[in-house]
Amino acid sequence: MKIGILTSGGDCPGLNAVIRGAVIKGDRLFEDEFIGYRDGWRGVIENDWMTLPRRRVRGIGRVGGTILGTSRANPFHDGQDGAEIVRRHLDENDMDGIIAIGGDGTLFTANRLHEAGIPVVGVPKTVDNDLDATDYTFGFNTAVEIATESLDRLRMTGDSHHRCMVAEVMGRSVGWIALHSGMAAGAHVICLPEFPLTIDEICAHVKSAFDRGRAPLVVVAEGFVPKDAPEGFMDYDLDEFGRPRFGGIAEVLAPVIEERLGIETRSTVLGHIQRGGEPTGYDRVLATRLGTAALDLVHAGRFGRMVALRGTDIVDVPLTEAIDSLKAVPESRWREAQVLFG
Amino acid sequence: MKIGILTSGGDCPGLNAVIRGAVIKGDRLFEDEFIGYRDGWRGVIENDWMTLPRRRVRGIGRVGGTILGTSRANPFHDGQDGAEIVRRHLDENDMDGIIAIGGDGTLFTANRLHEAGIPVVGVPKTVDNDLDATDYTFGFNTAVEIATESLDRLRMTGDSHHRCMVAEVMGRSVGWIALHSGMAAGAHVICLPEFPLTIDEICAHVKSAFDRGRAPLVVVAEGFVPKDAPEGFMDYDLDEFGRPRFGGIAEVLAPVIEERLGIETRSTVLGHIQRGGEPTGYDRVLATRLGTAALDLVHAGRFGRMVALRGTDIVDVPLTEAIDSLKAVPESRWREAQVLFG
Amino acid sequence: MKIGILTSGGDCPGLNAVIRGAVIKGDRLFEDEFIGYRDGWRGVIENDWMTLPRRRVRGIGRVGGTILGTSRANPFHDGQDGAEIVRRHLDENDMDGIIAIGGDGTLFTANRLHEAGIPVVGVPKTVDNDLDATDYTFGFNTAVEIATESLDRLRMTGDSHHRCMVAEVMGRSVGWIALHSGMAAGAHVICLPEFPLTIDEICAHVKSAFDRGRAPLVVVAEGFVPKDAPEGFMDYDLDEFGRPRFGGIAEVLAPVIEERLGIETRSTVLGHIQRGGEPTGYDRVLATRLGTAALDLVHAGRFGRMVALRGTDIVDVPLTEAIDSLKAVPESRWREAQVLFG
């Protein structure tokens, strides 16, 4: 078979391992021919791609990022007939199928194409782990490990100065990274988008830890908004030099905590380091397994489906399960973590 | 309640996080009092323990090893009446229950005690991940990450010298660590105890990789025995200075590969570094969740059970499920990995 | 002898190793008695200290932070007679000497005390490596490794998105951390306080790298100010919610680069993670050697001096050498690095 692969949407550790898994299995078992689209759907739309012989994927499993590049391009953009564009490409290049690795936007697109008869399968990607159809998404483990390591460092330096450290981790809509890294690092407060705390509640936890002799560690998901945030508190307007008025929620919270409690408080926004770098062994294995399973889907003609993890098994589900299936942190997990700090 | 905790059997990253999870939840929610037995069952037998106030577990979640120490002591050793010994201890100290964290030996002992009416719950521990009743055991993730990192290093130095590198990882009876770290590191051969390869087969994979310009990486579980090993090949006798005749299986294989293929081959036995060191964020979260769940079991009076992971949920099962439930690598996982190297 | 130890000023990886080196050598060779002042000079002023028997320093060499805590307290604060305060403490406690571990402020204070007859020796501490009297200060190596690791991650995720990444590292007055981590990570521009570039020059380097197909990596020391920064560009005023108008220099630069070049640009301020965490093996060795050498100074009665590194030797120099001896990055090192990016 002749199969195309693309990685679309945000970067995520493990993308290369997915590609490698599919290519090596396809080459070894079926003598498949692979092409890799550059920068996601853009490469399909603009016919910009590279060949992917087995030697091209040598050793990439442990490399972060994606050798194919990524973008947020969309074949249906601006009302284009995405299915027609892709179909034409497939015909011109004798393609048998496409493996699309991406987030919910990519999978939504993949489903639209499938419904229009395009042979496409999906591999879900979200470093936030917010896809309900799968127990875990690759890249999440790596992000949690990077965040945890940083939180360990912040906690240590906070201890020396008897300071409160406020750390912001990824998580626009869901708090999985904050939950896991916060639990791992023994945070004294974890602020998730799903369960808004008031500033008073946050300060109470900080004070409680401080009074016990600890240097309080507050972990905040980037999408967290305090329950009682006053009007305009979260505005991201720019000033006359084109600079944002303030940074992330951590940078907003820190001075507020310091002012209310009189405890020296510093903030750190972990930012982009959470997405980059080598995937962990865990993510390399998960991504590799998903890649080989996606290849199997293509050979089985099971288009319109995507691979997923259930327990320790790799299964496949309809792409439609990726739509409107935000996996937020459930209350049971929130309470499980809360009891460890108050 | 007054609850005793012990860690028994081999060391494993995450033990301290289990202890911390139980103590903090018990202290916060129930004002429980905890004591920690030194060196596993020895501490129960000899009444050697320490108090575990909340401050004692501060920050230990990220520390490897166990603050309680461990040993292979057993209350039933030498035909002793283990139940009587433990019962007496519980009565004398007004204990309400015991949380036993350990491997199958420890859980077997816990079950015997339970059958004799002792209030005990279990937390399964095996760095080899060979317990069937749970999807993963804590410590396994850390061991895989340590092994993967080492394999990455071996692969890199092997590449420079165009050598074959043979690496031995933990796994006496099962090959889970070899499977996961081997897949993660892109090994060219993975040798598991469950699926013995012949030396010829191993050499064929090595040669195939070498001929493709790679520096072959062979990952071997310590319990692997070649299918066609001649008599006496695996004898571990000592010489007149008390030294073992040879090292692990990796040290046996390397010169054999070198001799048969004429490819320079070096071996490394990763050994004890796989057990030590800080647990990963993943293991800290898993161990912490298991610890809080074990505490819940005690409060619910659900003795004779142990906590386990199913998918993303923490559940509990009878201790008997830990007996004779070796989770070997199934053939499906073996074939999934094999296709990536031949 | 009875010797007091204090750590003062900002946190720095390796402080505990210095303490450990002094205590173990003093205890082993001389049966010295040690006390540790809490939070720097505050502990001396307020007579708040802990005993430091050898077992207290067990294993702390590899732990970040300082078991003694730190602060910016100063015995000469507010015109107090610092020498009198300290002298009284020494007499009341039968002290023979003090080992002061700290930055130039601490060493300046130590020198004032020495000039007033107080038996004090110094161990220089500055994570920025900006002390001219020594080749390297402990903690710098660790900060560079943490920064380099983060820059590697940023570069990788930048590559996937074809973005420019701007990273801010520590360095208020000097650019040593930016220089070393920037060179290590292969940055395309390094912005040091010592050699202000114009925004045009920065953009030229970014564009050059981008046109060559790279995802440009810009490393900026926190104290860097663009040569042609317009008036008010670097003001750090607060708004009505008490929030800073903008973040660090990286957050200022990124949108400017994006606007001028049309290249997607993201910023990350590494912040406090650079100070925290375990010291590297290099820093543990250096700090330990400095600690044992400081102990030797006390026993040799060589007060008013501080230990330092010259090549591979530990030497000692007058405390006065720490005053007004800012070690800025020299032009030769700047040019050496510049040639690697243009």
Add this chain to the structure above:
Amino acid sequence: MKIGILTSGGDCPGLNAVIRGAVIKGDRLFEDEFIGYRDGWRGVIENDWMTLPRRRVRGIGRVGGTILGTSRANPFHDGQDGAEIVRRHLDENDMDGIIAIGGDGTLFTANRLHEAGIPVVGVPKTVDNDLDATDYTFGFNTAVEIATESLDRLRMTGDSHHRCMVAEVMGRSVGWIALHSGMAAGAHVICLPEFPLTIDEICAHVKSAFDRGRAPLVVVAEGFVPKDAPEGFMDYDLDEFGRPRFGGIAEVLAPVIEERLGIETRSTVLGHIQRGGEPTGYDRVLATRLGTAALDLVHAGRFGRMVALRGTDIVDVPLTEAIDSLKAVPESRWREAQVLFG
């Protein structure tokens, strides 16, 4: 100019950074043309090389190993006229100079060639840091960090089991890696080739630590031989299956310690992981600086010299300084470390 580069002898983290430093500076400043010889001198002898345009060295600074491969080939092997071979190659390819990166064997060869009029400069390489002409060699820092990390893990697991852990690190003739990693990890005994201890002395230190409640950590350089080793103790003969009679010195020592003291003792030979993997930021910077300096030597016509580190400066010295200049651990450094364990 047209310049050839080769890496010869054992693998060492940082080799690629040296190559990159030379190529980028030469390309940027002088529009030099570079070729890279495959596998050291073999590539020169057999005229097997690759072009090294600037894009070929992109990002390799952080990659371990060497993109050129390495071997122990020698143009003077078997009495060949090495100078003639190399001269012919230089003439046929219009070469202006060669940068040889390697250990004392390589530098010795380089010097012979220089004396025969070949334009060659050297960059010293020895992961053991045993070259007297330079304060540090690149790769040493990385090896120490890898060893230290492993020792930390061994110490932690030893603590849980109250065991003695014996770890073998690199160092055939000199004990620099054992000294640095042992000090960093707080070893209770460090066994260096330069200062042979008797087995009794080793056991005394182990017992002393054990009696103080520690899990003793013994760090042994691979070339260490006990002062009182009986005849035949260190023989490395093979048995009838072609297997070595025993492993390294650590595997010899462990059972002896266990037998004499009755303390459970385990051994680990760190082996090849110490050479592989990404170089640290420190080594990337040092190697890069050495690479740019080697390029400068070629342009200055200063052949027959090699680059070296003195303090924080990169200097150059005659290649002859690399001959017979084994830098063993001096007694002062031994005593400095010894006082920390007894």
